[in-house]
Amino acid sequence: MRKLRPVAALWLLVVLSFLAGCSDSTSSSERAEPLVTGLPDFTLLVEKEGPAVVNISTVTHQEEEDLQEQMEQIPEFFRRFFEQFGGEGAPRMPQDREARSLGSGFLISSDGYVLTNNHVVAEADEIMVRLQDRRELKAELIGADEQSDIALLKVEGEDLPVAAIGSSAKLKVGEWVLAIGAPFGFDSSVTAGIVSAKGRSLPSDSYVPFIQTDVAINPGNSGGPLFNLSGEVVGINSQIFSRSGGYMGVSFAIPIDMAMDVVSQLKEHGKVSRGWLGVLIQEVDRDLAESFGLDQPRGALVSQVLNGSPAEEGGVQPGDIITGFNGEEIYRSSELPRWVGLVKPGEDAELTVIRDGDEETLTVTIGLLPDDPGLAMRGGISGEDGADALGLKVRAATDDELAKRDIKAGVVVTEVNDGPALRAGIAKGDVLVTLNNAPMESPERFAEVVAALPESGTVAALINRDGTPRFLALKLK
Template structure:
């Protein structure tokens, strides 16, 4: 066996080693620089630029540096998922395109969604409506987006895209047009399931299993302004957004550009799974300003499963009107943290009322899982099936108790508000001041239209604590500090008791506009 010659002392060998080390250092510097988005112009002092890449030994280093410097894109992901996205075109007969006609709106009249987020469809912010003279009552067409969730043609879009449609057509990424039928819709989440006819081998997307994180990449694919398949990129800006649409709000906020016509289109994560369905944007102008909202895939899975099974969605219901627990309310109830859902009023003959839940109770957990706020309680109960048995932990009059009940089914119709007549203008003459609160009250049974229970507010000082908390003339105070009141004297007594107990605020149950709510008013000392 022949020994290898020792070349370490040869000048040419030492120079080659120094050049290779310098090349490696440069490759590392270039890698870091590419990650930071800057360029590197310096080289090792012992190696000139021409020497660095002149020999074949350095060719591999040169190739790697060029690979690192190349920008990272989304082309591979887009190429894989884009065929699953479609444009959706609907025809609606005998439907007016008037901006004053709100029958097509999927959102509560007067809500922030109604005013600011209905920006996906046709002119004047009316979603999905294009063509036809305003107020003409003629057939109109609408355009949106959607995506396949199975090879046999089931696809997801928004309820407001296909609601009331007489005809639905979809155009796939390869330019082919198919007819579709609406399987079912859910107005509360603005989701719809359609079935596309004509093939059993459609490319489809997978709904993501996990929850997105703030800062994750997101790709929005859809049909903005009717242009056809368009891809935009951004990040997840926030999660769990409540935008005033309803009790089930749990939106993902993204900054990927989303415009009119993107309704119903998917928001993909970097793995190519659908993290959400684009449904609304915030835009005073109607175009993208970097604030869009998507329905989470977890909600889509639950809703679509029911729509596919029976064409509608049924939700659990306990029959209570609830509100958040503010810090003032928590203080008045002796709670350490402002958590849970405060029961403003249980509905007569509802599951909660039958189980003994009362106004002023705070629901703190469901089946052992803590309830953060009123919205979380609504989503948790709404995600359960009617007929399911649940265990509620409730704080009632300072005592913890466990309530077991069977869920009812959430009614499909909203109950009409109680009739509210204007208070008798002469009531101010009969009212009695409540010191330190800045309002005047009178027995409700002495004021026409105020009912027979509680005391009616007949006057409010606009600079008072009562005015700051939203009290107005005609409101009816039913309880103060958990006690029913019928006169101004009852109110004063309850307030004095709260002061004696060193409470910083007093909790009142107030009926306003046919709805009950709790209001915590800070108590002035002395």
């Protein structure tokens, strides 16, 4: 066999390596397309949609008596000091003045309808809308919805620039989004980022499934649009999470699908009607899940069913865990109000509940959420008895105590000693409504239920503290 010279052999190895590399490159490209093709260019989007974004300024006339009330909060010594010795520049006794604020918004129709946040225009006496071409138009408040923080304005005009409305339901986590607004009064400022999460619930907002983004939002951006890469509005920038008062990387926008539903109701009725179930609910934690026999924490635990509510008429009971509503799974208790709120009053809804370990389906005719938030949330034997197993002493509740808390039965906790009840958080003065799903109709009934408790495991106790019901998980051993 003829041998290759060293130089020829070296060249052969180079050629073979090159061909192998080409083969690997080809097969790699066939296996997967690149996930990211490059950074987006927002210039065309801003040029096309920017003119529909407006600045909103408001003036609120603060009356003399309102200012007087504020001054009365200042200690008397300081008031006298300022009045007698305060020179130029010192605080003076109140006079009528104007409070001004700035925000953003966007045009949704060529004849002048403008969408913004309710908190931008709340209690304003004058509202002015300034367009990108610097025209200033006086605005009329058509309607506002405090629950969703949405307000609809109207200015007089024709052939005004209009923002394209998209769908927040089609928005995906990780998708690029862009905001246009007036942070700190800087007109037509553009910031961009991605969708961080969808369906976020905030403690102060029960009816809005917020879009979370990392788009820079600051005071003045409120009410401005959030665009997708197609130039469509997918949200209304509303809130930030901040410990400093400025942007810290977490922003929240109201989904445009919800906003447009609110707009249609405000146009037609001037207010928004929401569905109401009439229950007080709480989160299911790990201990409560164990006490109710769940394999994992999920659902909304019903701590109280309000008297005369749709839930009571539909057969919902305290201790039910609502895990589904009209086909939508309920993982967290905060998800339930938003789904209920979307149902029109008078329509039927199907609830999936877990009761005594079994899954049931209930049909409830949804009611109208009362305008008064407090109304939406409200809807004797002497002697003592001891229960060493839990560390509790109780007595019968009087009729007044039950009526005050809007409950039908319960026993009052008179003493809490070391034991499962103390560790769970039960306190003296609490009204124990149910224990291990059994109604506490009397101290005698309480003693019977305690005597029948297992030696170990976790049981649920429903208490009512100052009118607020809450389930607690008692670990027996």
